[in-house]
Amino acid sequence: MTPLLQVKDVSKNFGGFMALDGVSVDIAQGERFGLIGPNGSGKTTLINCVSGVLANDSGSIRFDGREISGLPAYQRTRRGIARSFQIPRPFASMSVLENLLVPLEYAGTGKLDEAHEILKQMGLADKAATQSNRLSQVELRKLELARAMAARPRLLISDEAMAGLSSNEISEVLEILFKLNAAGITIVMIEHIMQAVMKFSQRVICLDAGRIICEGTPAAIVAHPEVQRAYLGA
Amino acid sequence: MKRFLIGALAVLALAASMPLIFHNEYFFFAGYVVLQFIVLATAWNILGGYAGYVNFGSGAFFAVGAYTAVALYKAFALPLGLQILAGAAASGLLGFGVGMLTLRLRGIFFSIATIAVAIVLETVVLNWHYVGGAKGLPIMRPVETPFFASHTVWLFFVMAALAVLAVGAARYIETSWIGRGLRAIRDNEVAAECSGVPTLKLKLGAATLSGALMGAAGAPYAQYLSFIEPASTFSLNYAVNALAMPIIGGMGHWIGPVIGAVLLGSVQQIVTVTISSEINVLVVGVMLVVFVVAAPEGILGLFRKLFPSRKS
Numbered sequence A: 001m002t003p004l005l006q007v008k009d010v011s012k013n014f015g016g017f018m019a020l021d022g023v024s025v026d027i028a029q030g031e032r033f034g035l036i037g038p039n040g041s042g043k044t045t046l047i048n049c050v051s052g053v054l055a056n057d058s059g060s061i062r063f064d065g066r067e068i069s070g071l072p073a074y075q076r077t078r079r080g081i082a083r084s085f086q087i088p089r090p091f092a093s094m095s096v097l098e099n100l101l102v103p104l105e106y107a108g109t110g111k112l113d114e115a116h117e118i119l120k121q122m123g124l125a126d127k128a129a130t131q132s133n134r135l136s137q138v139e140l141r142k143l144e145l146a147r148a149m150a151a152r153p154r155l156l157i158s159d160e161a162m163a164g165l166s167s168n169e170i171s172e173v174l175e176i177l178f179k180l181n182a183a184g185i186t187i188v189m190i191e192h193i194m195q196a197v198m199k200f201s202q203r204v205i206c207l208d209a210g211r212i213i214c215e216g217t218p219a220a221i222v223a224h225p226e227v228q229r230a231y232l233g234a
Numbered sequence B: 001m002k003r004f005l006i007g008a009l010a011v012l013a014l015a016a017s018m019p020l021i022f023h024n025e026y027f028f029f030a031g032y033v034v035l036q037f038i039v040l041a042t043a044w045n046i047l048g049g050y051a052g053y054v055n056f057g058s059g060a061f062f063a064v065g066a067y068t069a070v071a072l073y074k075a076f077a078l079p080l081g082l083q084i085l086a087g088a089a090a091s092g093l094l095g096f097g098v099g100m101l102t103l104r105l106r107g108i109f110f111s112i113a114t115i116a117v118a119i120v121l122e123t124v125v126l127n128w129h130y131v132g133g134a135k136g137l138p139i140m141r142p143v144e145t146p147f148f149a150s151h152t153v154w155l156f157f158v159m160a161a162l163a164v165l166a167v168g169a170a171r172y173i174e175t176s177w178i179g180r181g182l183r184a185i186r187d188n189e190v191a192a193e194c195s196g197v198p199t200l201k202l203k204l205g206a207a208t209l210s211g212a213l214m215g216a217a218g219a220p221y222a223q224y225l226s227f228i229e230p231a232s233t234f235s236l237n238y239a240v241n242a243l244a245m246p247i248i249g250g251m252g253h254w255i256g257p258v259i260g261a262v263l264l265g266s267v268q269q270i271v272t273v274t275i276s277s278e279i280n281v282l283v284v285g286v287m288l289v290v291f292v293v294a295a296p297e298g299i300l301g302l303f304r305k306l307f308p309s310r311k312s
């Protein structure tokens, strides 16, 4: 079976600075995949290239066997790639519910019930009518995930959705992601909170300075000397 | 929808029955200007209010409509309906063209381009002798206007119909998925795109429609004045009013530009009669500053603050 996402030799250069330097990784249909690495290692840049927010300079990105690196972001979303943003980007003039209606109408099923269902899942049901610029940081992060889910993705990329959440809330979000995965959605989790990534992921890669320094099971990654040096600071 | 249609028909019926109430020609002469501003302000708001892309060159879109109509009238004696369609098409095309060149970039580039377009087009028309160049061109009004008391009354009715059309289009957009997409663009374009919104297509569509409506508003202008010349047609007055009216009325709701146009349009008519039309831009400018500072959400925003429970 072809992998759902195939990233091959992808590079991205910001005015001479190599943020991504020949990154290759395959992610299988249904996989729970972890992406770790120190600050500035290129994690967000990689998913910007995958989701179409940035154009990669070279290399190829295939989704479901088809090249997508030339496509505008909205078409990638419609094909099934949804992401959350590390720094929340709510539609600030809209209510929480309306925030979900945008992807629901443009990429998802268009069914209003589904938006309410997702809000309930994410523990935002009582905020449905609240204008999104009144939300707390934690609520904004939940909204990021909720909005991504409303696009009905096949691949959901979560960029540090758990930063700032309490350990109870982290467990809640993890549980939701496990459920989505059980329903067949492939999930890429970018996270600094190690327990969460380790518990969630079946396979992890660690980026450092735009390169993959190692790949493996969570246990193997934690034990890897380069990861220890670059990331865990041991 | 049904309520809006009934309302629209009522407005048109009212416009048509005005001659029974008002016998003074001046009422229609001034009313035409207010209606024309409703079209301009509503058109501006579709791109500027909903999507957040600010057009500083509304005067150029208005003028392209006016001069397209004049050129076709002179060449083929086209009837007014076709002049309006042609003016709308030409300005819609201009909106599409400027959009194609700049809407991929950040909003500020679009705004700058609209200023540049206004300057370039005015220069072109100044040197276009067929439509009178800098001196201008007198336009003969038709001698008879069937069913209407005078040509001015007829033009008043035509502009009322255009205003209803423009407001209807804006309201449709606002309450549909298109409006939600445009608002998503204004709030956060990257997030909109990642939510499946085809941002470039929506912006181009909005720029085209906005331009077309401005062109339609300009098309009957020469007939209204019996004359056309570049300075007043490309007047800064249109550019300033087209954006001041929605900002002062309120940009989030289709009624906002209408309120702004009726208020500012009437004030300016009064100022023109009592003092001088020269200070209109000043009056609008001062009101704009006052509102931007004291009530950035316009009259609608003030209204919502006073009656917070009411959801409009």
Ligand SMILES: Nc1ncnc2c1ncn2[C@@H]1O[C@H](COP(=O)(O)OP(=O)(O)OP(=O)(O)O)[C@@H](O)[C@H]1O
Pocket (backbone or CB within 6 Å): A014, A019, A037, A038, A039, A040, A041, A042, A043, A044, A045, A046, A086
């Ligand atoms: N649009 C941009 N223009 C210029 N430089 C950028 C841009 N985006 C990212 N960078 C740089 O590229 C590098 C990688 O950034 P990136 O955001 O991908 O890191 P990250 O792994 O997500 O880090 P963090 O854990 O802090 O989120 C950083 O040095 C950053 O400053």
Ligand SMILES: [Mg+2]
Pocket (backbone or CB within 6 Å): A043, A044, A045, A086
């Ligand atoms: Mg990041």
